[in-house]
Amino acid sequence: MAETRTIKVEALARVEGEGSLHVKIRDGQIKELHFGIFEPPRFFEAFLRGRDFREVPDITARICGICPIAYLMGASQAMEDALGITVTRPIRDLRRLIYCGEWIESHALHVYMLHAPDFLGLSDALELAAVNRPLVENALRLKKVGNEILETIGGRAIHPIGLKVGGFYKLPTRKALRALEDELKWALETSVATARLVGGFDFPDIQQDYNFMALRHPDEYAIHEGRLVTSAGLDIPVSKFLDHVDEEHVPWSNALHGVAKDGSAHHVGPLARYNLNYDKLSATALAAARDGKLGPVVRNPFQSIVVRAVELVQVCEDALKLVRDYEVPDRAYVETPVRAGEGHGCTEAPRGICYHRYRVDKEGTVQDARIVPPTAQNQKVIELDLSKVVAANLNESDDTIKWKAEQAIRNYDPCISCATHFLKLEMDRG
Amino acid sequence: MTERKRPKLAVWKFSSCDGCQLTMLDCEDELLALTEEVRISYFLEATRKIEKGPYDISLVEGSITTPHDVKAIREVRKQSRALITIGACATAGGIQALRNFKNVKDFIRCVYAHPEYIDTLTTSTAVSDHVPVDFELRGCPISKHQLLEVMNAFLNGRKPNVPKHSECIECKANGIVCRMVAAGTPCLGPVTQAGCGSLCPGKDRGCFGCFGPMETPNTAALAARLGELGQSQRDLQRLFRSFNANAEAFRKESETHG
Structure with a gap:
């Protein structure tokens, strides 16, 4: 007799935004699996038309409260590309420093508050605090170090106000940045301990054959500059992104699915960066990876938590160096001439590459905007992971499947407000 | 020993960037102390544990932009003793209220290949346009000091000290x-x-x-x-x-x- 089963997760927790999962099972086989994003559309690309190019970074920051720097910077770079200007070395370094702050804040939040409870069988970080309060206090302190970098350079942690097309409104003093040094030293040590801790978790044995995509830079672990590379061998400038990536609109999601032109899925985020840029990690980060039991290739999505910890080590160390080397530059920004043009920008948001393209007219008014956030690109690989995880647990109860599926989704630190929103699990077993 | 009865807190999200509810988690020095005073009963960004209402305090982030939102915010109001909106979206409709000045159908066509899949209202509006609100906290995003002040005030039955001057x-x-x-x-x-x-x-x-x-x-x-x-x-x-x-x-x- 045919046995059918439907499982629904109505509202996914511990992710940023609102999403759902619908699974239909017939005769022990998955018939349908949709990872849906029901965050209501906000139409950024539409209302950016007619705005002044200088307003775009602050407006697009409002796409995401957790990774505003990804938007402020991607938009600024795209406009600079359109105007044909390049920022000075000290400005690009200060941009990298504030971006390190965003990575520290976002990764600390995800590793400890959103992701770790899954591996410990707990509902949230407060339950974790009940069994190990010092651990959660350390997590919050680590997160705060990231936020302090954002505040010192950008004015505030969420939607910083100090950045603009061409650079910064006002430069921080040397003293203000040096004041971060001691906490960053502590953060670096804590990140090393974090990699060891999360590397000891139990991981489901899943290996996926992903096509990774990330930025790659010749001299550093790429965050805010570089060329786009994939594990399939693609190596292109950022401006060619849309030649290779398309967006599909599917009925079950308000977020467009980012896919390769041939319809295949690519994977962006910490795992992609780690696999493609392993040789650019610092010696300290490589040691942390070994402590976390990672080799040079990681294809288990559940180990993304360890990769995030390794990246925490990398950015704490980078930030420490940038803070120590900082000298107040002559100028806070490069002048922005107003002219018509088209420009592209792409940076590594904590959860993966975030692409921007704008066309502006000769008065500096935006004619066209296109933004491809990381979670939109990961939707398809998330569905592929879910198929595997659900298939491996078909004999379990709906509740168990729900929790496992949620964990598989949280591996991506999905930012659903960015992708537009997230988890309803809807499981149809008939 | 029985657990001390703490007021129940719920945090809700409508159309927004998540930044205002993140402000709560950004209270790094106060968060654990705050959770000793309130019981987090619904806060999807932070926990998968969900407790049924009614709730003593509801913080609402985001604006009302879909027919589903209109129904949901009424349910939140019904379940909440005090309803506090947090941020520019919940308090004024947010940046997504720019659609209010344009034809939303054109907006949908501009972003989505299949407009028929999209269910949205023609406007983005404040929570107070739909249900009575006990306090509106401003900001894009809100200030964490003001958030703590408002929580403190509501927990102690006093008026929040949030100036309205320029x-x-x-x-x-x-x-x-x-x-x-x-x-x-x-x-x-x-x-x-x-x-x-x-x-x-x-x-x-x-x-x-x-x-x-x-x-x-x-x-x-x-x-x-x-x-x-x-x-x-x-x-x-x-x-x-x-x-x-x-x-x-x-x-x-x-x-x-x-």
């Missing part, structure tokens, strides 16, 4: 040189509610109105002065049409320019 007063109190007077920088400070801590003027830029209109703002006088400083009609419309575009005073002023 950003100018805050600049004076902070000893910040006026950007508009000294450098001719366009600034919405004279008509914007204080609360951010003079962030933009402190970084040598004009205020762009994150905290929305102050009580009784004279927007027309400011617009006239900004015109003298070289702002075009289109610039003025853009200035009043950002994160609080649908707040009445800013909306009306924006409609007289452009």
Whole structure:
């Protein structure tokens, strides 16, 4: 007799935004699996038309409260590309420093508050605090170090106000940045301990054959500059992104699915960066990876938590160096001439590459905007992971499947407000 | 030993960027102490544990943009003793209220290949346009100090100390040189509610109105002065049409320019 089963997760927790999962099972086989994003559309690309190019970074920051720097910077770079200007070395370094702050804040939040409870069988970080309060206090302190970098350079942690097309409104003093040094030293040590801790978790044995995509830079672990590379061998400038990536609109999601032109899925985020840029990690980060039991290739999505910890080590160390080397530059920004043009920008948001393209007219008014956030690109690989995880647990109860599926989704630190929103699990077993 | 009965807190999300609820998790030094005073009963961004209502305090982030939102916010109101909106989206409709000035069908076609899959209202509106609200906390995003003050006030049955005067007063109190007077920088400070801590003027830029209109703002006088400083009609419309575009005073002023 045919046995059918439907499982629904109505509202996914511990992710940023609102999403759902619908699974239909017939005769022990998955018939349908949709990872849906029901965050209501906000139409950024539409209302950016007619705005002044200088307003775009602050407006697009409002796409995401957790990774505003990804938007402020991607938009600024795209406009600079359109105007044909390049920022000075000290400005690009200060941009990298504030971006390190965003990575520290976002990764600390995800590793400890959103992701770790899954591996410990707990509902949230407060339950974790009940069994190990010092651990959660350390997590919050680590997160705060990231936020302090954002505040010192950008004015505030969420939607910083100090950045603009061409650079910064006002430069921080040397003293203000040096004041971060001691906490960053502590953060670096804590990140090393974090990699060891999360590397000891139990991981489901899943290996996926992903096509990774990330930025790659010749001299550093790429965050805010570089060329786009994939594990399939693609190596292109950022401006060619849309030649290779398309967006599909599917009925079950308000977020467009980012896919390769041939319809295949690519994977962006910490795992992609780690696999493609392993040789650019610092010696300290490589040691942390070994402590976390990672080799040079990681294809288990559940180990993304360890990769995030390794990246925490990398950015704490980078930030420490940038803070120590900082000298107040002559100028806070490069002048922005107003002219018509088209420009592209792409940076590594904590959860993966975030692409921007704008066309502006000769008065500096935006004619066209296109933004491809990381979670939109990961939707398809998330569905592929879910198929595997659900298939491996078909004999379990709906509740168990729900929790496992949620964990598989949280591996991506999905930012659903960015992708537009997230988890309803809807499981149809008939 | 029985557990001390703590007031139940729920945090809800509508159309938004998550930044205002993240502000709660950004209270790194206070978060654990706060959770000793309140019981987090519904807060999807932080926990998968869900407790049924009613709730003593509901914090609501985000604006109302879909038919489902309209029903959901009424249910939240029914389940909440105190309903506090947090941020520009919940309090004024947010940046996504820019659709209110345009044809939303064109917007959908601009972004989505299959408009028929999209279910949205033609407007993005504040929570108070749909249900009674006990307190509106301003900001894009809100200030964590003000969030803690409002929580503290509600837990202790007193009125929150959140001033409604202009950003100018805050600049004076902070000893910040006026950007508009000294450098001719366009600034919405004279008509914007204080609360951010003079962030933009402190970084040598004009205020762009994150905290929305102050009580009784004279927007027309400011617009006239900004015109003298070289702002075009289109610039003025853009200035009043950002994160609080649908707040009445800013909306009306924006409609007289452009």
